[in-house]
Amino acid sequence: MNEFSHFxxxxxxxxxxxxxxxxxxxxxxxxxxxALPDKIYEALLSGGVSKGDPFKTAELGGIMAAxxxxxxxxxxxxxxxxGISVRCGxxxxxxxxxxxxEATANDVTGVEMEALVGATMAALVFYDMCKALDxxxxxxxxxxxxxxxxxxxxxxxx
Amino acid sequence: MNEFSHFxxxxxxxxxxxxxxxxxxxxxxxxxxxALPDKIYEALLSGGVSKGDPFKTAELGGIMAAxxxxxxxxxxxxxxxxGISVRCGxxxxxxxxxxxxEATANDVTGVEMEALVGATMAALVFYDMCKALDxxxxxxxxxxxxxxxxxxxxxxxx
Amino acid sequence: MNEFSHFxxxxxxxxxxxxxxxxxxxxxxxxxxxALPDKIYEALLSGGVSKGDPFKTAELGGIMAAxxxxxxxxxxxxxxxxGISVRCGxxxxxxxxxxxxEATANDVTGVEMEALVGATMAALVFYDMCKALDxxxxxxxxxxxxxxxxxxxxxxxx
Amino acid sequence: MNEFSHFxxxxxxxxxxxxxxxxxxxxxxxxxxxALPDKIYEALLSGGVSKGDPFKTAELGGIMAAxxxxxxxxxxxxxxxxGISVRCGxxxxxxxxxxxxEATANDVTGVEMEALVGATMAALVFYDMCKALDxxxxxxxxxxxxxxxxxxxxxxxx
Amino acid sequence: MNEFSHFxxxxxxxxxxxxxxxxxxxxxxxxxxxALPDKIYEALLSGGVSKGDPFKTAELGGIMAAxxxxxxxxxxxxxxxxGISVRCGxxxxxxxxxxxxEATANDVTGVEMEALVGATMAALVFYDMCKALDxxxxxxxxxxxxxxxxxxxxxxxx
Amino acid sequence: MNEFSHFxxxxxxxxxxxxxxxxxxxxxxxxxxxALPDKIYEALLSGGVSKGDPFKTAELGGIMAAxxxxxxxxxxxxxxxxGISVRCGxxxxxxxxxxxxEATANDVTGVEMEALVGATMAALVFYDMCKALDxxxxxxxxxxxxxxxxxxxxxxxx
Numbered sequence: 030m031n032e033f034s035h036f037x038x039x040x041x042x043x044x045x046x047x048x049x050x051x052x053x054x055x056x057x058x059x060x061x062x063x064a065l066p067d068k069i070y071e072a073l074l075s076g077g078v079s080k081g082d083p084f085k086t087a088e089l090g091g092i093m094a095a096x097x098x099x100x101x102x103x104x105x106x107x108x109x110x111x112g113i114s115v116r117c118g119x120x121x122x123x124x125x126x127x128x129x130x131e132a133t134a135n136d137v138t139g140v141e142m143e144a145l146v147g148a149t150m151a152a153l154v155f156y157d158m159c160k161a162l163d164x165x166x167x168x169x170x171x172x173x174x175x176x177x178x179x180x181x182x183x184x185x186x187x
Numbered sequence: 188m189n190e191f192s193h194f195x196x197x198x199x200x201x202x203x204x205x206x207x208x209x210x211x212x213x214x215x216x217x218x219x220x221x222a223l224p225d226k227i228y229e230a231l232l233s234g235g236v237s238k239g240d241p242f243k244t245a246e247l248g249g250i251m252a253a254x255x256x257x258x259x260x261x262x263x264x265x266x267x268x269x270g271i272s273v274r275c276g277x278x279x280x281x282x283x284x285x286x287x288x289e290a291t292a293n294d295v296t297g298v299e300m301e302a303l304v305g306a307t308m309a310a311l312v313f314y315d316m317c318k319a320l321d322x323x324x325x326x327x328x329x330x331x332x333x334x335x336x337x338x339x340x341x342x343x344x345x
Numbered sequence: 346m347n348e349f350s351h352f353x354x355x356x357x358x359x360x361x362x363x364x365x366x367x368x369x370x371x372x373x374x375x376x377x378x379x380a381l382p383d384k385i386y387e388a389l390l391s392g393g394v395s396k397g398d399p400f401k402t403a404e405l406g407g408i409m410a411a412x413x414x415x416x417x418x419x420x421x422x423x424x425x426x427x428g429i430s431v432r433c434g435x436x437x438x439x440x441x442x443x444x445x446x447e448a449t450a451n452d453v454t455g456v457e458m459e460a461l462v463g464a465t466m467a468a469l470v471f472y473d474m475c476k477a478l479d480x481x482x483x484x485x486x487x488x489x490x491x492x493x494x495x496x497x498x499x500x501x502x503x
Numbered sequence: 504m505n506e507f508s509h510f511x512x513x514x515x516x517x518x519x520x521x522x523x524x525x526x527x528x529x530x531x532x533x534x535x536x537x538a539l540p541d542k543i544y545e546a547l548l549s550g551g552v553s554k555g556d557p558f559k560t561a562e563l564g565g566i567m568a569a570x571x572x573x574x575x576x577x578x579x580x581x582x583x584x585x586g587i588s589v590r591c592g593x594x595x596x597x598x599x600x601x602x603x604x605e606a607t608a609n610d611v612t613g614v615e616m617e618a619l620v621g622a623t624m625a626a627l628v629f630y631d632m633c634k635a636l637d638x639x640x641x642x643x644x645x646x647x648x649x650x651x652x653x654x655x656x657x658x659x660x661x
Numbered sequence: 662m663n664e665f666s667h668f669x670x671x672x673x674x675x676x677x678x679x680x681x682x683x684x685x686x687x688x689x690x691x692x693x694x695x696a697l698p699d700k701i702y703e704a705l706l707s708g709g710v711s712k713g714d715p716f717k718t719a720e721l722g723g724i725m726a727a728x729x730x731x732x733x734x735x736x737x738x739x740x741x742x743x744g745i746s747v748r749c750g751x752x753x754x755x756x757x758x759x760x761x762x763e764a765t766a767n768d769v770t771g772v773e774m775e776a777l778v779g780a781t782m783a784a785l786v787f788y789d790m791c792k793a794l795d796x797x798x799x800x801x802x803x804x805x806x807x808x809x810x811x812x813x814x815x816x817x818x819x
Numbered sequence: 820m821n822e823f824s825h826f827x828x829x830x831x832x833x834x835x836x837x838x839x840x841x842x843x844x845x846x847x848x849x850x851x852x853x854a855l856p857d858k859i860y861e862a863l864l865s866g867g868v869s870k871g872d873p874f875k876t877a878e879l880g881g882i883m884a885a886x887x888x889x890x891x892x893x894x895x896x897x898x899x900x901x902g903i904s905v906r907c908g909x910x911x912x913x914x915x916x917x918x919x920x921e922a923t924a925n926d927v928t929g930v931e932m933e934a935l936v937g938a939t940m941a942a943l944v945f946y947d948m949c950k951a952l953d954x955x956x957x958x959x960x961x962x963x964x965x966x967x968x969x970x971x972x973x974x975x976x977x
Contacts, residue, residue, distance in 0.1 A: 034319040035244075037746065042244055042721055044728075046744030048686055048767045054522055061326075085398070086193075086200055086261060089405055089516055093577050094259050096518075101252050101308055102315045103244060103725050107741055109581055109610075112520030114511065135522045136741075141322065142315050149307055149326070150259055157260045157300050161192040164299065164331050164342055168219075168307070171326035184322055195430065200405055202412075204428030206370055206451045212838055240717070247721055247832055251893050254834075261409050265425055267897055267926075270836030272827065293838045294425075350635040351560075353904065358560055358879055360886075362902030364844055364925045377642075402509075402516055402577060410575050417568050417624055418631045419560060419883050423899055452899075457638065458631050465623055465642070466575055473576045473616050477508040480615065480647050480658055484535075484623070487642035500638055528680055556875070563674055563879055567735050570676075583739055583768075586678030588669065609680045666951040667876075674876055693958075718825075718832055718893060726891050733884050733940055734947045735876060773954065774947050781939055781958070782891055789892045789932050793824040796931065796974055800851075800939070800961035805954050816954055 035104045044104045050137040054111075055178035057133075059144035061171040063126040063152045066163040070124045073159075083158035084117040084126075091115035091130055091151025095143045102146070108136045110143060115151050125169065126155055139179050145171065193262045202262045208295040212269075213336035215291075217302035219329040221284045221310045224321040228282045231317075241316035242275040242284075249273035249288055249309025253301045260304070266294045268301060273309050283327065284313055297337050303329065351420045360420045366453040370427075371494035373449075375460035377487040379442040379468045382479040386440045389475075399474035400433040400442075407431035407446055407467025411459045418462070424452045426459060431467050441485065442471055455495050461487065509578045518578045524611040528585075529652035531607075533618035535645040537600040537626045540637040544598045547633075557632035558591040558600075565589035565604055565625025569617045576620070582610045584617060589625050599643065600629055613653050619645065667736045676736045682769040686743075687810035689765075691776035693803040695758040695784045698795040702756045705791075715790035716749040716758075723747035723762055723783025727775045734778070740768045742775060747783050757801065758787055771811050777803065825894045834894045840927040844901075845968035847923075849934035851961040853916040853942045856953040860914045863949075873948035874907040874916075881905035881920055881941025885933045892936070898926045900933060905941050915959065916945055929969050935961065 037043050065073070073083070092113050099107045111133040120127045130147035132140040149171045156166050177183045195201050223231070231241070250271050257265045269291040278285045288305035290298040307329045314324050335341045353359050381389070389399070408429050415423045427449040436443045446463035448456040465487045472482050493499045511517050539547070547557070566587050573581045585607040594601045604621035606614040623645045630640050651657045669675050697705070705715070724745050731739045743765040752759045762779035764772040781803045788798050809815045827833050855863070863873070882903050889897045901923040910917045920937035922930040939961045946956050967973045 035316050036240060040240060041746070041748060042240065042717070042724065043746035044724055044742070044744050046765055048743030048765045082194060082198060082200065082401070085401060085516070086405060089402060089577055090259070090261050092516065092518055093261075093409070093574075096573055096581055097255075097258065099728055100255065100725075101248070102312055103248050103251075103721055105315060106743075107581075107728055107739075109583060109741060110518070111522030111580075111611075112518050114515070114517035116515060133520055133522045137743075141318065142311065145311055145314065146308075149311065149329075150304075153300065153303055153307065154260055156303065157263060158193050160299065164334065165344060166330075168326060168329035171307075171329070172324075173322050176322065186323060199430070199432060200401070200408065201430035202408055202426070202428050204449055206427030206449045243714070243717060243832070244721060247718060247893055250832065250834055251725070251890075254889055254897055257412055258409075261405055264427075265412055265423075265897075267425060267899060268834070269838030269896075269927075270834050272831070272833035274831060291836055291838045295427075351632050352556060356556060357904070357906060358556065358875070358882065359904035360882055360900070360902050362923055364901030364923045398510060398514060398516065406575070406577050409577075413571075413574065415886055416571065416883075417564070418628055419564050419567075419879055421631060422901075423886055423897075425899060453901075457634065458627065461627055461630065462624075465627065465645075466620075469616065469619055469623065470576055472619065473579060474509050476615065480650065481660060482646075484642060484645035487623075487645070488640075489638050492638070502639060559674070559872070559875060560879060563735055563876060566674065566676055567732075567883070570731055570739055581739075583741060584676070585680030585738075585769075586676050588673070588675035588678075590673060607678055607680045667948050668872060672872060674872065714826060714830060714832065722891070722893050725893075729887075729890065732887065733880070734944055735880050735883075737947060773950065774943065777943055777946065778940075781943065781961075782936075785932065785935055785939065786892055788935065789895060790825050792931065796963050796966065797976060798962075800958060803939075803958035803961070804956075808954065818955060 042104060047137045052135060052137055053178045055134045055140050057141045057144040057176040058131045058174045059148040060174050061128045061148040061152045062169045063155060064167045064169045065124055066165040068163045069159050073119055083155050086158055087117045087151040087155040088115040090154030091147040094150035095147030098143045098146045102142050105142050106138050108134050108138055110134050113147055115147050128152055139176060141173050141176050200262060205295045210293060210295055211336045213292045213294060213298050215299045215302040215334040216289045216332045217306040218332050219286045219306040219310045220327045221313060222325045222327045223282055224323040226321045227317050231277055241313050244316055245275045245309040245313040246273040248312030249305040252308035253305030256301045256304045260300050263300050264296050266292050266296055268292050271305055273305050286310055299331050299334050358420060363453045368451060368453055369494045371450045371456050373457045373460040373492040374447045374490040375464040376490050377444045377464040377468045378485045379471060380483045380485045381440055382481040384479045385475050389435055399471050402474055403433045403467040403471040404431040406470030407463040410466035411463030414459045414462045418458050421458050422454050424450050424454055426450050429463055431463050444468055455492060457489055457492050516578060521611045526609060526611055527652045529608045529610060529614050531615045531618040531650040532605045532648045533622040534648050535602045535622040535626045536643045537629060538641045538643045539598055540639040542637045543633050547593055557629050560632055561591045561625040561629040562589040564628030565621040568624035569621030572617045572620045576616050579616050580612050582608050582612055584608050587621055589621050602626055613650060615647050615650050674736060679769045684767060684769055685810045687766045687768060687772050689773045689776040689808040690763045690806045691780040692806050693760045693780040693784045694801045695787060696799045696801045697756055698797040700795045701791050705751055715787050718790055719749045719783040719787040720747040722786030723779040726782035727779030730775045730778045734774050737774050738770050740766050740770055742766050745779055747779050760784055773805055773808050832894060837927045842925060842927055843968045845924045845930050847931045847934040847966040848921045848964045849938040850964050851918045851938040851942045852959045853945060854957045854959045855914055856955040858953045859949050863909055873945050876948055877907045877941040877945040878905040880944030881937040884940035885937030888933045888936045892932050895932050896928050898924050898928055900924050903937055905937050907941060918942055929966060931963050931966050
């Protein structure tokens with residue numbers, strides 16, 4: 030089974046050599062949903078928390094975490110990220126925080142891991158900001174939504 | 188609403204002063220479930236992947252990420268972690284990887300964030316090891332299971 | 346001249362051994378003033394910048410930088426910070442941003458460097474947020490205001 | 504007010520997408536002046552401090568800090584720095600340490616922040632080396648002197 | 662003596678400016694030999710240690726350390742590594758662990774330091790995994806084996 | 820074989836829980852010898868290299884690397900180091916650089932890894948400073964010399 034690209038033929042982990050791969054424009058979008066207990070949801074709705082700061086802190090924390098992806102994912106390359114944005118918003122329907130992280134790079138490897146790290150860590154930053162109220166927040170979903178660029182082309186989570 | 192302990196009265200973020208809090212034994216356990224597409228699930232079951240290495244890499248990556256928690260969570264303290272362990276296993280029933288991270292410390296603040304970062308990042312490390320096969324893996328759940336120690340005492344996610 | 350405590354008798358740098366020093370409550374406050382060109386000052390006054398976000402980003406960035414002090418100051422100890430807060434505000438009189446960073450720790454070494462790094466880096470984060478408008482912002486002053494705890498006792502910048 | 508390039512139209516921070524910007528040779532120079540109390544100034548002049556080591560340590564610390572700029576400035580890109588140099592010297596006229604940091608890169612974004620971080624952190628490293636003598640050292644000025652390269656062209660602090 | 666490229670003419674350290682150097686394919690291989698006391702050698706041979714895990718942990722630790730080279734070597738550039746692999750194996754003849762690290766990059770500077778850091782740190786990770794049995798393991802050799810690419814061309818340690 | 824303390828009974832790596840271990844004064848000393856090719860040895864002897872700066876840079880780099888030990892050694896604890904010193908000197912007899920690193924801590928775990936990382940990384944920093952002259956420098960030995968404190972008591976490499 031040589032499709033597991035991070036192992037060489039003897040089962041040893043390696044950082045895949047990308048030296049010869051062409052530079053193309055890469056883009057990936059990941060999403061994370063953090064379900065909120067009533068106590069937190071209502072505190073956020075009633076605007077008591079200095080009007081939305083846990084959202085801004087989570088967005089900034091997610092961006093900074095995405096830049097640390099090669100420190101966190103052992104076999105990930107140090108790439109030159111083009112841009113990162115993180116959007117956090119309250120979904121009233123789901124009584125949840127919905128987070129989207131988009132990463133782009135003009136580079137030889139994809140940015141899926143950066144997008145996933147950014148979205149997921151933004152959720153944990155949000156958790157940290159609100160955990161004094163209730164520790165029962167739960168990440169209900171974190172996944173890659175879409176990626177483009179590179180040999181494997183466009184991919185959409187269907 | 189002063190229950191959001193990370194904001195001072197003017198809505199400004201701060202790292203809460205814990206200088207006077209007593210040192211007690213803290214423990215937290217978090218869990219993460221990563222659902223696997225058939226292609227990956229079957230490759231893992233058939234043992235083709237050098238017998239389980241994505242699991243070991245994820246465990247190690249989760250431990251190392253948990254140690255970086257204060258770099259990732261803006262208002263988290265640099266504490267002296269006592270121990271961290273991460274367990275990853277294949278859940279045949281759920282066709283998923285189930286990950287548990289336990290963190291302990293003899294310190295003045297809790298270790299909930301360390302446990303959550305360890306479990307969640309282990310899932311993303313696992314994702315990275317297998318994403319060449321299929322990018323459709325999804326974190327279905329990540330949450331705190333239990334914590335003990337400190338003023339707020341024992342807490343179990345019910 | 347053995348008062349330069351970071352050099353041993355042969356002029357070699359060393360991280361001073363603090364193993365036997367008593368744990369006491371330490372506190373330090375540093376201040377930084379960033380003078381603003383008219384273009385930026387007026388944009389901030391007129392509230393055009395989504396109501397103060399460069400301030401919040403700078404506060405958060407200062408807190409995170411203060412936690413990295415031992416990575417930045419070669420001979421600084423890895424201490425367990427008790428708390429950090431950073432306050433940024435517009436000083437109309439000075440047409441400047443005035444930043445104050447307070448650090449505390451219940452530890453064997455002082456936290457002066459943490460307070461200075463937090464205040465100074467918050468100013469540079471603010472600079473980065475506004476530099477597209479005008480690169481002429483200038484740090485006019487950065488200094489320690491006060492420290493307490495430890496053998497050298499209370500110190501105030503007079 | 505869309506001139507604050509780090510905010511998107513809804514006031515949310517983002518790391519600006521530079522994926523399509525052309526690679527050009529960038530250069531920036533920043534300067535920092537650290538005023539010295541008499542006790543330190545005279546100790547340095549009399550050559551008692553193993554002949555200038557706080558200067559070398561500050562230069563090295565400034566270079567290493569400049570490389571960490573993307574970890575310190577939340578919305579700064581991870582770029583591939585071409586070169587960094589830091590020069591620290593005693594200005595007898597000002598009774599101060601004068602520090603200059605030059606950064607260069609062949610990249611898509613400017614290196615102003617790297618130059619400012621390098622100059623400012625070198626001053627704080629110097630502070631740390633001498634603070635056992637007197638904590639009253641003060642950064643009197645830290646600013647960008649000059650930058651070139653990129654769409655905004657040559658800029659000189661006048 | 663201006664052959665010490667990391668010093669400028671006044672003896673001041675600097676990160677050499679590589680902005681104008683051409684991008685070429687770089688490759689370097691380093692090797693490290695860790696001699697094992699009998700107690701550890703026999704434990705490893707008898708397969709008692711969950712079948713080789715210290716080897717896998719050392720390989721992964723070496724890869725992650727190699728990515729941190731610019732944080733560890735003060736005047737090293739932040740480059741975009743193409744690939745890293747670390748191989749650890751038991752040499753029965755030498756009663757030692759033999760480690761090889763290969764680094765590649767399509768960049769303007771060489772990757773010798775990355776290969777040396779990867780091989781040497783893998784040895785120390787191995788040491789850490791086994792030190793509870795015996796602390797007498799010794800690195801008997803760590804050296805660059807080969808490098809290619811760049812102006813200085815192909816080099817082999819003879 | 821449960822003497823490999825970093826693995827639990829199922830062969831899974833873990834960071835050993837030290838929460839209940841007593842705080843004692845720990846000390847460890849490690850040594851590293853870097854053999855020099857003639858070209859470098861003679862350049863250093865003739866004092867052409869701004870009088871010993873590769874030594875000072877290596878000492879400082881070793882101290883900074885030792886502080887990063889928990890980032891480099893996957894299962895190492897984040898401890899509060901008490902002090903670190905690194906001494907580099909030219910051994911005329913061996914035509915080598917001899918490096919000694921001493922680490923101390925008043926903590927629950929030993930500091931062997933910190934001492935070994937400090938000594939070994941100082942050697943690689945020295946290598947980097949001189950490699951433009953000749954890449955044939957070789958680490959001939961790196962080992963723990965002595966440790967004290969903790970349950971296992973005093974240990975000397977005999």
